[in-house]
Amino acid sequence: MTSTTAVRRVVKPVVFLASLGPFAWLVYGAFWGDLGVNPVETITNHTGIWTLRFIVITLAITPVRWLTGFNPIIHFRRMAGLFAFFYGSLHFLTYFVLDHSLMFAGVWDDVVKRPYITAGFTAFVLMIPLALTSSQGWIRRLGGRTWNLLHRLIYITAIAAVLHYLWKVKLDTTNPMYYAAIVGVLLAARVWRRARQASLAARVPVRGEA
Numbered sequence: 365m366t367s368t369t370a371v372r373r374v375v376k377p378v379v380f381l382a383s384l385g386p387f388a389w390l391v392y393g394a395f396w397g398d399l400g401v402n403p404v405e406t407i408t409n410h411t412g413i414w415t416l417r418f419i420v421i422t423l424a425i426t427p428v429r430w431l432t433g434f435n436p437i438i439h440f441r442r443m444a445g446l447f448a449f450f451y452g453s454l455h456f457l458t459y460f461v462l463d464h465s466l467m468f469a470g471v472w473d474d475v476v477k478r479p480y481i482t483a484g485f486t487a488f489v490l491m492i493p494l495a496l497t498s499s500q501g502w503i504r505r506l507g508g509r510t511w512n513l514l515h516r517l518i519y520i521t522a523i524a525a526v527l528h529y530l531w532k533v534k535l536d537t538t539n540p541m542y543y544a545a546i547v548g549v550l551l552a553a554r555v556w557r558r559a560r561q562a563s564l565a566a567r568v569p570v571r572g573e574a
């Protein structure tokens with residue numbers, strides 16, 4: 365078995381099941397009535413933090429590949445992104461259904477008036493085109509260049525998600541600041557890599573030049 369086949373047949377299903385762990389934790393807690401004194405808050409916070417964690421994992425895959433040269437890791441990027449969208453959808457639905465009883469006017473009121481909801485909503489809405497166009501078919505249809513450009517929306521999603529968390533937490537901002545730092549490093553790595561590639565390209569002599 366080649367390393368790519370092993371990743372596809374063995375590691376991927378294991379990672380998929382592990383990624384369902386936070387969801388299983390919620391189902392288990394709901395079943396046994398073990399979600400604390402405010403279950404809606406527990407569900408919202410749990411799904412919110414896992415959305416952010418999967419966004420960070422998605423963003424980390426490419427830099428980890430650069431650092432380690434372990435190319436099969438790229439097969440996990442789509443899965444991580446779709447899990448971010450899965451937990452983000454659960455997070456939004458909890459808020460929409462349990463907090464606002466399916467009244468979109470109430471949600472919109474919050475989006476307009478509360479900056480942390482504006483940021484969360486922006487992060488979530490930008491994930492929709494990414495999830496919809498994540499398949500190989502869409503890469504072919506859009507062309508690699510356009511697809512890559514579109515999928516840079518993940519950077520704005522990540523920044524908006526961190527702001528959402530920072531603005532939601534009023535007192536102790538330690539945890540949001542950790543996420544802000546990690547997202548900052550992951551975005552800076554891309555800027556650094558692009559600058560380095562541009563400077564290397566500029567150094568390659570054009571044919572005919574000395």
Ligand code: HEM
Binds near residue numbers: 533
């Ligand atoms: C990418 C999208 C999003 C991410 C990554 C995200 C992440 C988070 C995180 C990390 C928390 C705090 C968890 C904690 O304190 O332990 C949170 C809380 C919250 N989020 Fe989001 N969020 C997103 C989108 C949204 C959207 C679209 C809405 C609603 C329109 C929303 C509404 C809320 C609310 C109301 C809370 C506070 C829950 C409470 O304290 O009761 N979020 N979110």
